[in-house]
Amino acid sequence: MTDSDNIIFDTASRIFDDLSTAEVINDAEAGTWPEALWQAISESGLSLTWVPEDNGGIGATMLDGFAVLKAAGGAAVPVPLAETLFAGWLLAQAGLQVSGETVTVAVGEFSLADGKLSGSAQGVPYARNTKQIVALVETAGKVQVVQVATEQCELIEQANMAGEPADTINFNAVAVVQAGEPAEGFNGENVVAMGALIRCVQAAGALSTALELTIEYSMERVQFGRAIGKFQALQHSIAAFAGEVAAINAAADAAAEAVARAPSIDHEAWIEIATAKTRLEEAVNNGAAVAHQVHGAMGFTYEHSLHHVTRRLWSWRDEFGSDVVWARRLGEEVLSWGADELWPRITAVTDAR
């Protein structure tokens, strides 16, 4: 994934640097909607990154969108940008209209009757801050992407470990705003996989930020007469942390590229996503632990901004299927290959198609 020499990425980074400040992130957690930040995102067209140009999009590629999400994860942006891109992608799968206003995606058990949506979903990210909710409804013989207005739903406020909204939504025969059928074969697994990938990409950005904060702090903080980064024990911990950051970035990039290569999420892309979400476990466990260890008590305070990324990392590893659940899914897949196909399946990713 290239994230340099790219006007979309540069625009996103500038907006995040200016408007996703520690104060804004803390205020958002306390319930204040960061209007200026969202307005800048919306006006720049970033929220339409994954919308096809003929559907009102800005002509960006899938990889542009992933680069934006990596930067967003790195900046801990407290708005449903990832969710709006995700929902836009899902709506586009079914050829539906996308407005660019705040939208989120609900994953759960749903049913449709007379143009009304019923069912419920837990942990719907940023639901309370969105205008619309998109869901995939799988009924016998028919798969549909549907959109409803958030204000029509029953919403129970909940949050993830980072204080990001993760609301429970009850759809009590809610009027469907628009509905459409995605391509043959598209199903709920694809939606969960895309969600998992988005979290991996955000996490790659967040863990990169945690590493930068850690390097910076280790050079500033003086103990025993020298910067703590000069102690070999810390150098080795931080070097191992850098390895985790490199690994999760490589794994997330590989999965993002596989999705970008495919028309949607094919089996190969699914395997790459399973790989990235599985690899996320150690990256987050080991990386966040070193980040906090090096920052000492200072990094354990609410005042320090390290927790903006570490709390998100601890939440994101669980969302859209935890890293461990994904490891088992990937393991099942690997077992289906058998011993003799193990290596050929590993090399197939990079071989000329």
Added chain:
Amino acid sequence: MSVTRFRFPFVEMPPEATQLRQEVREFLAQERANGGYTPMADCWAGGMSAEFSRKLGQRGWLGMTWDKKYGGHGRSFLERYVVTEEMLAAGAPVMAHWIADRQSGPQIIKNAAPEVRDAIIPRIVSGDCFCAIGMSEPGTGSDLASVSTRAEKVEGGWKVNGTKLWSTGAHGPGCDYMITLLRTSPLDTSARHKGLSQFIIDLNTPGVDVRGIADIGGQVHFNETNFEDVFVPDSHVLGEVGGGWNMVVGELALERSGPERFLSTFIVLQEAMRLLVNNPTEQTKEVLGQVVAKIKTLRRMSLGIAGLLQEGSSPEMEAALVKDMSTNFERELLEKLRRILPQNVLYSSAGLLPTLLREGVLRVPSSTLRGGTNEVLKGMIARQLGIR
């Protein structure tokens, strides 16, 4: 804040590399079926077969990237990557030629006198001549600049005295040369990296004594080599006298990010899979998911570095990171497999899988030592991160 410090670009194999992969797979399957080799763990540092190496030479799979005018095959780094990773994944006995093909050959082409180059390179390419590395010494491991084996200037050449250690394969048949790091000027403690030079020493020269050293599994793959008044002609100095340090540093970078750093124990996983597919438990699924996720990620990184090298960058930090993680993974893979394999596999000393597992466990301590210990690598990473 969003910083991308590490680059591991996606590399797509060109069609000729994919084609080559099929040829290599067919060759390996045939060799294995014919008893041409028995798969082994850590095959690149413990599987010596001059005969097998010659077969690869005949196929054109040695010296692949070297210029045709020197006797090489002029193929791409990615094609070589394909051949090496296929050999490693299959546990094929590639030790005899490994060092010559990976680093001595490129070093000789770049730095040797033309007549010496022309005498050696074609024989490496055909699989008839192998090389060893003479860097470490009894008093020199990680601290390479402390070497004390010395070369004194004499009429027409140099006289070498001292001892080199851990030279993998130096005792093997056909291992004719050791690329040897020697002190050519007295040690200057304020500039220890100066006064070192590399030599191509013919191991058949009088005064050279190679003695095998058994490892903890009883296998002899590395050596102690004594040099007593060994004469080395001037023509066999590699590059400039006094320029040995930079050459060695460059060589070590080549060593670091190849597929041999994460695939040394892969064959154990592949053979274990034959058992594990029957009635897998949740734990088995979890472990397989975790190890395959790591292999895929490490391969992505290793190949990304190959791509960067091909485009002329020198991704030193990336290479150090990948070697550190990869070599730890080689051990972790065995530890994880132990948790999910049946007890009788762990107890047994007969059969392919038990043998591979034991071999792997007994050889894997060297993974995190050779080519720069993981502690040294972490120090290099810390320096690149700017904290050291």
